Amino acid sequence: MSKLEDKFRELDERNHEASLGGGQERVNKQHTAGKLTARERIELLLDKGTFVEIDKMVRHRCTDFGMENNKIAGDGVVSGYGKIDGRAVCVFAQDFTVFGGTLSRANADKVVKIMEMATKMGAPLIGLNDSGGARIQEGVQSLAGYADIFHRNVRASGVIPQISAILGPCAGGAVYSPALTDFIIMTRESSYMFVTGPDVIKAVTHEEVSKEELGGAMTHNSKSGVAHLIGENDENAMMMVRELIGFLPSNNMEDPPTIPCTDDTSREDENLQTLVPADPNKPYDMMSIIGSVIDDNNFFEIMPHYARSMITGFARLSGKTVGIVANQPAFLAGVLDINSSVKAARFVRFCDAFNIPIITLMDVPGFLPGTNQEFGGIIKHGAKLLYAYSEATVPKITLITRKAYGGAYCVMASKHIGADINLAYPTAEIAVMGPEGAVNIIFRHKISDDEKTAAVEEYRKAFANPYKAAELGYIDEVIYPRETRKKLITALEICQNKSEAGPRRKHGNIPL
Ligand code: HXC
Numbered sequence: 483m484s485k486l487e488d489k490f491r492e493l494d495e496r497n498h499e500a501s502l503g504g505g506q507e508r509v510n511k512q513h514t515a516g517k518l519t520a521r522e523r524i525e526l527l528l529d530k531g532t533f534v535e536i537d538k539m540v541r542h543r544c545t546d547f548g549m550e551n552n553k554i555a556g557d558g559v560v561s562g563y564g565k566i567d568g569r570a571v572c573v574f575a576q577d578f579t580v581f582g583g584t585l586s587r588a589n590a591d592k593v594v595k596i597m598e599m600a601t602k603m604g605a606p607l608i609g610l611n612d613s614g615g616a617r618i619q620e621g622v623q624s625l626a627g628y629a630d631i632f633h634r635n636v637r638a639s640g641v642i643p644q645i646s647a648i649l650g651p652c653a654g655g656a657v658y659s660p661a662l663t664d665f666i667i668m669t670r671e672s673s674y675m676f677v678t679g680p681d682v683i684k685a686v687t688h689e690e691v692s693k694e695e696l697g698g699a700m701t702h703n704s705k706s707g708v709a710h711l712i713g714e715n716d717e718n719a720m721m722m723v724r725e726l727i728g729f730l731p732s733n734n735m736e737d738p739p740t741i742p743c744t745d746d747t748s749r750e751d752e753n754l755q756t757l758v759p760a761d762p763n764k765p766y767d768m769m770s771i772i773g774s775v776i777d778d779n780n781f782f783e784i785m786p787h788y789a790r791s792m793i794t795g796f797a798r799l800s801g802k803t804v805g806i807v808a809n810q811p812a813f814l815a816g817v818l819d820i821n822s823s824v825k826a827a828r829f830v831r832f833c834d835a836f837n838i839p840i841i842t843l844m845d846v847p848g849f850l851p852g853t854n855q856e857f858g859g860i861i862k863h864g865a866k867l868l869y870a871y872s873e874a875t876v877p878k879i880t881l882i883t884r885k886a887y888g889g890a891y892c893v894m895a896s897k898h899i900g901a902d903i904n905l906a907y908p909t910a911e912i913a914v915m916g917p918e919g920a921v922n923i924i925f926r927h928k929i930s931d932d933e934k935t936a937a938v939e940e941y942r943k944a945f946a947n948p949y950k951a952a953e954l955g956y957i958d959e960v961i962y963p964r965e966t967r968k969k970l971i972t973a974l975e976i977c978q979n980k981s982e983a984g985p986r987r988k989h990g991n992i993p994l
Contacts, residue, residue: 500538500555504579512579516672517650518716520560520575520583523610526720527573528564535562537595542586547619554580557589558613561596563605566727569739572600575610578650582614585656589617590627597634604733606643608723611660612650612673628655635662640835643730647719648673648709653697664832665726665784666709667719668699675702675709704787707821711784725782729796729803730836737837743801745777747971754963758845758883758909762916762946767812768793768843771883775967777801785825791815792822794829796838800971805833808843809894811884818890819850820863827866834874839974842871842895845884847916864893865993872899873990877977879970882906882948882957887915897956902980903973906948906957913945920945 503509503519512519518526524533538560541553558580563572574593576583585593593609600607616624638644639662646660648668652675660666660675668675676697683689683696695701702709711726713719731738751774757766773779776797783795790813795806807826809816833840849855849864871878871893879902880895891912895901906912914920921937929937944950951957961969 496539503577504554508579516715517612519579520577520610523649523716523720524560524573524575526717527608527723528566529568532564533562534564535560537561537592540588540592542588544586544620549619556580557586558583559589559592561592566724569732570605571608571727572596572605573608576613578612581617583612584614584617585624585627586617586620587623587627590630594630594634597638600642601638604642604735606645606727606730606732607638609646609660609663611646611648611652613656614651615654615656631659632662635659640734642733643836645723645726647723648675649716649719653679661708667711667713667722668702668709669713669715669719670699674698707788707825729782734836738803740801741798743777747800748968750964750968752964754966757963758907762884762911765812765815768808768810768845771843771966772806772808775970784829789821789825791817791819792826794826799974802974803838805829805838805840807840809846811845815847816845817847817850818864818893819855820858820860823863823867827870830870830874834876837876839877839977840874841970842880844880844882844886844894846887846890846894847885848888848890862993868893868899869992871895875982877902877974877980879903879973880905881966882910882912884909884911886910886912902977904957905969906960907963908948908960910948911946912948912951917941917946
């Protein structure tokens with residue numbers, strides 16, 4: 483055999499060895515646990531045949547605890563770049579079959595390298611997490627590796643979209659890399675995230691809790707608000723990441739992608755005329771309005787299980803991505819509370835960072851009263867949403883469908899905090915509070931029940947409508963519900979070249 487052939491054969495062998503990960507036995511164990519391997523996940527995530535793996539021959543440099551005799555090519559993480567719907571993305575996937583996907587110095591260096599490449603090239607970064615955490619044999623070198631990654635996450639924040647999928651364990655300080663990214667997707671029943679696990683909790687606080695209950699997908703999607711989406715399994719999670727990427731620009735210097743729109747942009751919907759009930763106390767489903775007005779009824783909801791009085795998600799209008807923020811009158815009357823404020827604030831800031839226009843659909847009775855809310859800091863958390871909307875310079879279009887009461891009116895992208903186009907349905911009620919509450923305060927105990935009924939009616943006529951605000955120019959146009967889609971699309975068109983700059987500063991101080 484010629485010398486040249488030897489060289490090619492060596493490359494073949496090395497490539498083959500690297501592709502084996504931790505070996506067939508560990509791969510089988512991974513499959514038995516209902517999980518795919520790092521490479522199988524990447525295969526599903528990216529367009530066929532586009533993955534280019536880098537650093538696959540990297541090995542750790544640890545010489546403690548006999549590790550010098552145990553080196554595996556790739557060292558527990560697969561990294562590289564490829565395409566989603568023809569657009570470049572960077573990806574790293576922790577390989578649980580190699581040292582439990584744990585983070586060594588060499589492994590961290592690979593992650594840092596792909597993060598820096600993504601940031602420099604302006605490509606989204608996708609991290610697939612499945613790891614036992616810090617590689618114990620490497621001690622502080624592993625901790626340093628984590629901190630290096632956290633630092634890169636922060637540097638990349640607002641520059642490129644960062645998406646984390648949690649597909650297995652993610653515990654201890656390791657949780658903070660995903661937490662610093664824009665979106666976290668967790669797989670149902672095969673992923674968990676916690677800072678300290680059930681055993682430590684039991685020892686310290688005597689609480690007994692299972693891993694799933696403590697840090698499973700549903701916990702973080704419905705209770706803690708740490709995660710944004712649930713995938714039924716690895717494959718479903720990868721499809722969700724692909725779909726999400728389709729709405730987003732590759733970086734903060736780009737506009738979001740536009741796709742050809744086959745849904746009639748002037749389409750009217752007669753059902754919308756009667757969707758908002760005449761009785762202001764009757765609930766209705768804001769999702770019906772969203773579904774009716776967006777392209778092809780295709781709504782990609784973010785955090786569907788958390789703070790359900792607020793809806794957030796991506797859609798397209800005339801083929802262009804928009805972020806939708808909407809009160810949900812079908813859940814707690816669409817009230818603003820701590821969780822819904824924070825949920826919406828974070829979403830608004832993401833949209834603003836990535837040039838995604840924000841459509842706000844408002845039907846809000848106000849902030850939720852109660853000691854829980856006050857002691858929990860609703861003042862500070864509500865201020866986050868006010869802050870996020872006020873600082874956002876992307877096109878902001880607001881439609882008031884019904885209630886716009888009190889401080890919540892101001893907060894939910896009112897004209898006064900910088901919305902560009904403010905629309906209202908004839909059913910809108912824009913006032914300091916609802917008629918009954920107002921009359922109770924103005925007249926206290928001074929009037930009879932009959933007088934109260936008359937006063938409520940008088941208040942309703944005077945204030946429970948959009949026309950006072952329209953007279954003052956706070957509402958640009960009162961529209962017929964059936965023409966909502968057309969009105970939103972034309973509003974977006976006039977905002978297309980919007981340019982707005984704030985005063986020079988290092989950064990603002992959002993009330994955290
Ligand atoms: C080195 C580790 C490891 C670790 C797992 N492995 N965790 N090696 N350091 N932290 C290895 C195992 O020895 C095993 O190697 C392989 O990974 C798979 O682990 P198993 O235990 O066989 O798998 P499983 O039963 O599925 O359990 C997975 C696990 C468990 C729940 C993750 O391994 C575990 O509890 N590991 C310790 C987790 C931990 O405490 N990490 C530190 C967290 S603190 P072989 O060769 O047998 O296949 C932290 C700090 C970060 O991460 C700080 C950032 C600032």
